[in-house]
Amino acid sequence: MDVELAEERVLILADRFNMDHAEGRAWTKRTDAFGTMAKITGFLSRPRDDDHEVIYRERRLQPFFRIGCTATMTYERRKDYRVAVDANVTNVEIDGRMHVVTGGAYTLTGTETCHDEIHREVYYDAISGSPDPSAAQYLQHEAKVIDAAGLAKAAAEGAVVVPPAAKASMLVRDVLASSIERIEADKVLEEKLSLHHIDLYYRPVYAFRYRWQGKEAVVEFDGVTGETRTGGSTFEQFLGHKIDAEFLINAGVEAAGIFIPGARLAEIVISKSLKAQKDKKN
Template sequence: MNVELTDERILVLADRFSMEQAEGRAWTKRVEAFGTLARMSGFLKQPKDDEFEVAYRERRLQPFWRLSARTVLGYERRRDYMVAVGPMVQSVAIGGETLTASGGQIKVSGLETCREENRRDLYVDGLSKAPQPTLADYLKHPASEADAETLAAATRDGVVVVPSEAKASTLVRDLIAASITRIEADTVLEETVRVEAIELYYRPVYAFRYRWQGKEAVVEFDAVTGEPRAGGATFERYLGKMLDPAFLLDVGAEAANMFIPGANLAKMAIVKGIELSKR
């Protein structure tokens, strides 16, 4: 089996809204953010705007992964085909071979040459490590390629860059394992898994922590989709912290030690940094 890995990429999705626009939309969710207590108070007396205080504002880049693999299988196998013939037929001569009919059928043997191509896409939230197919919707929006220096510059500008809890090497290993399928073959001609995308996306999120009656609650605003959401979290602990430049480059270091369930590593050739004409 050949496993081909493309190079990893970092991409940052573009903001569609400013901090001021985000704060204006988040403000509409402030009462909802405080839950039952605020709604009960609002039933008796609508809270006044000046009762709420913005205790903290944050713009952050939040990670998710996109991986894509294409599996190509080529193989041969011998198969028997039962062909119906008329009830009066006793035998059929095909290619110099005489086949005896039985029960209104003859058995024809042949060599099948087969080829299968399958694609598997994986979208994983960088914080929860959980697959989240809806993250694919973000790819409809423009993004620019970045590197460790780009992210470092963002942190110097006050942006919170949240590191991914999910590791690229683990995700690649799981993707390859899921791409390996059992086949019935006498001879395998080709068995290749091409990991064509290993991409760490960062999406911009604004978060506002409000204070009301001694309590605090957070409203998040998605700077790509424009959707405010009551709840969520802030990430002050990463404010001003630089990311390790090697945080993304763990696939190459660990590729040789990948354990793929059901695959014989002695027969697995891993190639890093393949050139792909299409990304």
């Protein structure tokens, strides 16, 4: 089996808004963040601005993974074809070979050449490791490749850079495994897995924690789409943390070295050079 690995990348999505705009939008949702009772209270008696206190503001870079894969299989298999004939036919001669008719048909044996391609592109929340199809919407927006130094600079400027808790190699393995189907073959001519994308994206999120009547709630503002939602989280525990430059290294290589259920037992050939990864470790 040949495995072609894409270059592992870290990308950051462009922020379309600033803190002031985000806070203004979040402020309009502050009552909703405290649930039904707060809405009822607000309906009966309009709350004053000083009823809600902003006790924490955060601009963070939140991660998700994009993993794209194509499985290609070319193989041969022998197959019998039943050819129906008229009821009074007893034999059929084709290319000098006589075929006996039984049950109103005769049998031809041939060799089929088959070619299958399976394409998969999966998005994962890089914190929980759960599939997150909604992350596909961010690919419509501008993003640029960034490295650990760039993320460290963002952290130094006050952004909370959330590290991925999910292990990239395990996610890659799952995508590879789900891209392989069992085949009926007498001879395999080609079996290849191509990883097109092993990308870790960071998207900007603004979060505001409010206090009202002794309770706390969070409103998040998406720095890319401009959407505002309640019930979010804050990640101040990562504020000022050192950026780990090794979080993506060998994601694809590690996964390729794990047996993939359903795959033909064959030597796995890694066609991507590992020199760049070795250089990073030196």
